[in-house]
Amino acid sequence: MLKIENIDAYYGFIHALKDFSINIEEGKIVTLLGANGAGKTSTLKVISGLLNPVKGSVTFNGENLLIYPPEKIVSMGIIQSPEGRQIFPQFTVEENLKAGAYTRKDKENIAKTLDKVYDYFPRLKERKKQYAGTLSGGEQQMLAIGRALMAKPKLLLLDEPSLGLAPLIVRDIFRIIEEINKEGTTILLVEQNAYQALSIADYGYILETGKVVSEGSAKELLGNSDIKKAYLGGN
Amino acid sequence: MAIFFQNIMAGLETGSLYALAALGLVLIFRTSDVINFAQGEMAMFSTFVAFTLFDGLGLSYPLAVIGALIFALLFGFIVERIFIRPASDASLVSKMIITLGLIMIIGGLASAIFGIDSYYFRQAISADSIDAAGVVVQPNALFIIAITLVIMAGLFYMINKTKVGIAIRATAQNEKTARLMGIPVFKVYSMSWIIATILGAIAGILMAPTTNVSTTMMAEVHLKSFIAAVLGGFGSFHGPVIGGLIIGILDNLVGMYISLTWKTVIVYGLLIVTLIVKPTGIFGKTHRKKV
Amino acid sequence: MTMINTVVIYSIAALGFNILLGYAGQISLGHAAFMGLGAYVSAYITNTLPDMGGLEYILGILLAGIVPLAIGLILGLIALRLEGHYLAIATLGFGVTIQQVFKEWTGFTNGFSGMNAKAINLFGISLRSRESFYIFSLVILVLLSIFSYNLIRSKIGRGLIAMRDSEHAAQAMGISLFKYKLIAFSLSAFYAGIAGGLYIHLIRFVEPNQWGVELSLNLLAMVVIGGLASILGSVLGAAFITVIPEILKEIPLIGEIRNFSMILTGVALILVIMFIPHGLSRITYKIKPLVKKTRRNKKLEDQEVV
C-alpha cells in the first residue's frame, strides 16, 4: 500500500534518514522501533509531506506522494497522530475532534465516528466542552489519537501513542489499535514500548541513526535475542 | 439631553466605521496572527477605485461599489499571494514589517496613480435627515450601523458554525497541525485576505463622504480600528464591533463633557487601563499555556 | 554628514529596541515617545540651566536617558499583564498618548511651535560642526554597544533570553518576570532617550509630530531588518532605513517620479524580509551550500513566534 524507497532526508545539515526503505502492506500493522533520534518521527513526516526527501520515492497505492502538500495527502486517506500531541489548545475537545474529520464528506457518519471515539475514551466525552489546552498530558494524548481516528483513514500513522498514558489506558490503546485495524485500517505504529508494539504488529522495522538495521515479522523480531536485549529489556 | 443623544448617535456611526475596518484586521489576525498595518492603505486604494469608477467612468453608485468590491477581491488575493505567502518562513514581526512595506508601496502607488488631491464621494443613502426629538438622525448613518451589524453576524456565523470557521481557527492555532488534519491553510490565508480587503473597501467607501477620498483618508480610522480590536478583544467578532462603538461614543462624550484637547490622552489612557484590568480585551478569553 | 549622524543616533535607539524585542521578546510600538521625551528633556535642561561649562549638556543627555527609563517602567508593568498583539497595541496607544502630551503640555514642550536647542559645547569644545558631533555620538554608540554586549553574554542576558523562549522555565529557574520585563523596557527606553537627547543637539529643533507611530514602526523595522538579537544588526538596520530612501531619491530621472523612492523603499524592505529573513547581520548564514529542497519543511519547522 505504502512504499518508501531509498530516501535521504535532511534537517539543514542533519542527515535524518539515510537510504531508507520500508514497505507497508494493506491491512497490516507495521511498527517502527528504535532509540531516540533514530528517525522514526522523520519517517512519518516524510509520509505526511512535512519533510521532503532529497532523493528516493514514496508511493501510496502506486501514486507518487512527494508531489503533494500535506493537506492533499490527508485527503488521500493518510492521517497522523503526531509526536508531541499538537492538539489545538484553543479548541474545545469536541472541536478538535471535528477538525480531525475535516476532509470527510460523509456528514452522517462523522457523528457515528464521534460516538465511537467517545466510546474508546470516555474521559474525552466527559470533557467535550473543556478547552484542550487545559487537559492533562494524558488526556491530550487521548485527544490526539481520537482526532486522527475521526478522519477514518486508510492509513493511520501513530507516533508514540502510549506516551504519557497510564498503564490501564496503554492497554486500552493497543486494544483499540488492533480493533480499528480489524475494521480495515492499515497502521504504521511508532513506539518506545517495543514489547507491546510487537505483540500486536504484523511486521516491524528496527531503526538506528536513520537507517533500517533489521526487519522482519513481529514474531521473528520478538524472538531475536539481540533485539530483545536492546529494545525489550527484561520483559 | 438631545445633545447627549446626538453625540451617542454620531458615536455609533463613526464607531461602526471603526468596527468595519477592525473586522478585516481581526480576520487576518485570527487566521495568521499577522497584524496588517496596511489594512487602511488597502482600503484607501479600493475606495479610490470606487471613486474613479463613479466619477471618472460615470458608473452608477451601486455599480461603482460593486466594481470596487470585485477589485478588492482581486487585490486581497494578489497581496497575499505576492507579498505574504512567499514570506511564510518569516517570523511574525517580519510579517508585520512586510505590511509596513506594503503601506509604502500601496500609498506610493495610490498617489502616483490617483494623484494627491482630495475628492468628495457621495453618501450611500442621500435621503433627508430625520429629526427625532431634537436629535438629527441621518438615514445614511443608520445604514452604516446596520451594515456593520449584518457583517459582524455573518462573520460570527461563518467562524463559529461552518467548516470554514473550523479551518480558519485551526490554522490560526497551529498551521502545521492544521495541514496534518487536511486543512488547506493556504486557501484559508488567501480567503481571509480577500474578505478582509473587501471589508476594508466597504469601510473606506462608507467613510469617504466624511473624510473625502484622498491618500490619507484612512489614517485615523485605521489607528482607531486597531484600538477597537484590542479593546474589544481580537478573539471574537462582536468584541471589535463593540470596541469600535465604545471608542466612537467615548471620543464624543469625553470631547463634549471633559476636554476636546485632552480627549486623545484620556481615551487612550482608558484603553490602557482597561487592558491592564482585562488583558485580552473586554470580550477576550484568556488562553494560558498550561504548564 | 547629518545623515550619517542620524544613522548613529537611530542606531543607539535601535540597539535599545533590540534588547527589548530581540533578546527579551517584548514588543513595543510606542518607543518613539521615549526618543521624543529624551529630546525634550535635554532641550529643556540645557535651555534652562545656566552655563556650567559643558556640564549642563552631560546632565541633559544623561537625564534624557533617565527620565524615559523611569517612564519605561510603566510600560514594563503593562507588559506584565499583556502579551503579543495586545501589548503591541497598548504600547502603540501609550506612544500616541505621550505624543499628545507633548502637544498639549506647552509649559514643558512649547507645544506645536516646537523648541530650539543649543549645540553641545563641552568645556570649551564646541560640537557645532557635524564632524565633531559625529565623533561624540559615535563614542556614545560604541560605549552603549559594549554595555549591551557585556550584558547579553552574562546572567542578565541569559535571563532575558530565557524569558523570551519559555516564561515557565524562566520562572521555575528563579527569573522574576516582573524584574526582567522592567529591565528590558526601562533599558530600551533609556537607549531611546539618549538617542533623543543627542538628536536634539544635532538638529536643534524639536516638535511633537516627529515622535509618532511612524517613527516607532521605523524603529521596529530597523531592528527586524538588521537582525533580531544582534548588535551589528541594529546599526545595519538603522542605516538601511535611514539611507535607502535618500539614495533612491537621488537616482536620476526616476528618483523624480512622485513617491518613487517610497515605493522602492517598501519593495526593498519586503525583499530583505523574504530573502534574508533573519536580518542583514546574518546575511552570511544565508549562503548555505545545502539543498534548497528543504524549503517546504523549514516553513513548517521553525515557526518563530515573538
Next chain:
Amino acid sequence: DGESEDTSSEGSTEVELAQGITEDSIKIGTVAVQSGALSFIGAPYVAGMESYFKTINEDGGVNGRKIELIKKDDEFKPDKSVQAVESLIFDEEVFAIVGHLGTPGVVASQEIVKEEGIPSVYFGSGAVSLTKAGENFFPVQPNYLYEGKLMSKFAVEEFDAKNIVIMYQNDDVGNDGLDGFKDGLKELGEDSRLKAEVAFGGADTDFTVPIQKAKEQEPDLIILYGLSTGTAGILKGMENLGMTDVDTLTTYSNADASFLAVAAPGAPNAINNLHVMGWLEVTEESLQPLNDAMAKHFPDTPINAYTMAGWVAGETFVAGLEKAGDKLSWDGYIEAMNGLNYTDGLAAEISYSEGVREGVTQMSVSKVSESDGTYIFEQMTDFMEFK
C-alpha cells in the same frame, strides 16, 4: 564651503559670482515634502514654483541665465530638512534656497542658513521667528499668527460679529491662528466678542462635538482655522446638524477652487456662508499665466492655494534676481532685495528694506458664490493690514 563670494569693493564693476552662478545658469534649490501623507501640500507647491521657472526659462531666463531648480524631499521631517539644506549648500552649491516648505524643517535649518549667509527666499511656513532671522531671510507669505490677527479685525469691522466662535485645528497651524486671533481681539479691545474656542482634529472622522459646542453659543460668526480636510469636515458636519445659516471665515490656506470642490457637495447650504482670507489677487486674469504654465508643464497636478504659493515664491526670487542684474554675489542679491517693491505678481505687494522682513501684510476677504453648480470665491473687501 559656501563663502566663495565676497563683494570686493563698491567701486569695481566686476563682481565675483557666488556659487551656483555660471555664465548662462543659476542653480537654486528648494526643500519640500514630496512623498508620504503630506505630499498633497508639497507637490502642487513645488509644481507651482517649477512651472514659474520653466516659464521664465522659456522666455530666455533672467539676464540670459536659465534657472536650474534642485528639489529635495524632506518628508516634512526636520532632520531630513537639515540634511537637504546642507546638501544644497555644500554638495550642490546652489546660489539660493527658494521656497523652503514646512515649519519644522525651516526652523531646524534656520541656524545653518544664517551661518552660511545664503539667501533664502520665501518660506512655506508661518513661523514668526523668520521675520527676525537675519538679512538673508526673505519671508513672503503671511504667517498664521498674523493672519489670525487680521481675521479679528475683519470679524469686528466687516462682519460686525457679536458672538464669535473660533474652531481651530488642534496643531501648529490652528494654534497659531487661534493665538493670533485672540491677540488681535485684545489689541482691538474686543475680547468679549469671542464666546468660545473649540478645537478639532485635522484627521478627525466625527465633528459632532465641536459643532455642538459652537452651536451652543449661537454664534453669528465662526472662524474656521484649519487645513482643507478638517475644515471641509466641519462644514459638512454643520450641514448635517442643521447649522447652515451662520457666517464662517476660514484661512487663506483654503482659498482655492479645489477646496470648494471637496467641501461644497457635502455642505450645499453651509458653503454659501463661507468666507475666506486671501493675500493673493486671485482673479481669472491674474491667474491666467499660472493656469497656462501648469496646464503645459504639470497637467496632472491640482491648482490650489499651494500651487499659487509656489508660483509666488518663484516670482519673488526672480524679481530679486532681475533687480540684482549682474551683481550675483550673495551680498549683491541681498542688497537688491532690500530695495524691492514688487507689485506685478499674484501678491498685492512684496517689499523689503534693510532690517524689515515682514513679508506680505495685506489681505482681503472673499465670499463663496455659486453659478450653475460650480463654486468660486469672489473678493468682498479691499486689501487691508492690521494696524
Next chain:
Amino acid sequence: MNILTVKDLSISFGGLKAVDSLSFEVKQNSIYGLIGPNGAGKTTVFNCISRFYTPDEGEIIFRNDTKEHNLLEYKTYQVIEKGLVRTFQNVELVKTMTVLDNILIGLHSKTKGNIFTEGLRLPGVKKEEERVKDKVMKIIEFLGLTGLENHLAASQPYGIQKLIELGRTLVSEPKLIILDEPAAGMNHSETEELAKLIKRIRDELNITILLVEHDMSLVMEVCEKICVINFGKKIAEGSPLEIQENIEVQKAYLGGEEA
C-alpha cells in the same frame, strides 16, 4: 525528617475539583513517587508546589536544613532560592541556547551580578562567569553529556533534552527536585539508565526526589514510597510492593494483572 509536607491541598478549575484535600509527606533523602490515572491531578499538585498555581486551600511546607518555608508565601521565581526545583512534563528548554547556557540558567539565582557590574563588565564578573561555568561543566560530566556543551539544545534528541532539563535543576544545588514524567518518550534501556541516574542523584548529590511517572518499571524500581491519587484524592500510599498489591490501585490505575 520530612523535607516536604503537603497538607489538605485543594484546587479546582471551574466546577472541576482537580486536587481534593490531598496530604502527603516526603522524607529527606528519599525518592517519593506520585502516581495515578491520567487527569488525576498530579501535574496540578506539582504546579501548586512550584507556585505556578495557587491552591484554593491547604498548606505546603518545605524544610531546608533547619528552616521551614511556607511555600505559599513565595512567588514562582522565589521557590528555587529555597532549594526546590522542577522539570516540566513537556520539556521546556531555551531553544536558541547551547546546552551549556541552558544549564547556566539553572544557576541564575545563584549567580552574582547586576545590571551595572555586568554591563560595565567590572572585574568580578569574569571570575563569576568562570565559577558558574565550572559548576555547569561538572554537572554535564555527571550526566555524561560531555562534548555536547556547545551544541544547540533544540537539535538534541528528546532523551538528551530531558537530561539537559534535569541538569538545569541539579546545578542549582537544590535539596528537592520534582520531576514530571522523566521517562516519557524513552525506551526500555534508556529508562533503565534513567533509574540509575535518579538513584545516583539521590546518593551522590544528596538530593531528595519527588516524581510523577507512568512507567511502572521505573517507579517500582526507584521509589521508596509511593502515593496514588485518583480524582485528586489519595487512594493509597505505601511501598512499591504494597501499591502493586493494592486492589483499588489495580482497578483504577494498573489494570489488573498486567503491570
